Structures are given as C-alpha cells and as structure tokens.
Amino acid sequence: MAFMDFFRKKNSGEVAKDRLKLLLISDRANCSPEIMEAIKNDIIKVITKYMEIDCEGLDIQITQTESEGGHGTVPVLCANIPVKDMKKRS
Known part of the structure; x- marks a missing residue:
C-alpha cells in the first residue's frame, strides 16, 4: 500500500x-521546516482518504511569486501528487 511506504x-x-x-524550501517561503513538514503530512493525510497516491x-x-498587483511577492503552495487510483466511496 502506497500510504504505508510513507512510513x-x-x-x-x-x-x-x-x-x-525541506530547509531550502522553508527558507524561501520564510516558513520553518517543522511547519513545512506538518503541512506536507496534513495534505497526505487528507488526500489518502480519497485516493491512492x-x-x-x-x-x-x-x-514566492509576484503578486497580481505587482506590489511585491506572495507565497505559493505547489503540489505535485501522483495519483495511482481513486478510492471507492460507499
């Protein structure tokens, strides 16, 4: 099971x-590595309820990316999550 591979x-x-x-990403985003890891774990936990990844x-x-108004930069969450299969809902 793919979820068990995570552990x-x-x-x-x-x-x-x-x-x-993780350190490089958190430095760019001005976010601690612990927060980044918590975000990643939460995303995995929620997504695996609905699909096998x-x-x-x-x-x-x-x-970081330029804001739409051109007034500085804003943080952007980018996730690439390969989906193996959708789980059946009963």
Missing part, C-alpha cells in the same frame, strides 16, 4: 536529501 525507513542519504530540500513521487513546495 518506511529511509536510508541516511535519503533523510539528508529530504532535510536539505505515490508517496515517493510526492513533491510539495512553498515558493
């Missing part, structure tokens, strides 16, 4: 890569 033990290289990636291919980032 599998990662090797030290994967852990270091994930931490660095590929947690390995999951990519969630908070970046």
Whole structure:
C-alpha cells in the first residue's frame, strides 16, 4: 500500500536529501521546516482518504511569486501528487 511506504525507513542519504530540500524550501517561503513538514503530512493525510497516491513521487513546495498587483511577492503552495487510483466511496 502506497500510504504505508510513507512510513518506511529511509536510508541516511535519503533523510539528508529530504532535510536539505525541506530547509531550502522553508527558507524561501520564510516558513520553518517543522511547519513545512506538518503541512506536507496534513495534505497526505487528507488526500489518502480519497485516493491512492505515490508517496515517493510526492513533491510539495512553498515558493514566492509576484503578486497580481505587482506590489511585491506572495507565497505559493505547489503540489505535485501522483495519483495511482481513486478510492471507492460507499
């Protein structure tokens, strides 16, 4: 089950890569790594209620983009979540 893959033990290289990636993203978004991880976990928890996803291919980032009025930048949540299948609702 893909959701259970999310809890599998990662090797030290994967852990270091994930931490660095999270640190870079959180720095760009002016958001702590703990908050970023909490957001990611909440998104996964909600989405897996309705569909089976590929947690390995999951990519969630908070970046900055120009505001529509051109008055500075605003944070943007970008999520790339590969969907394997929709769950049947009964």
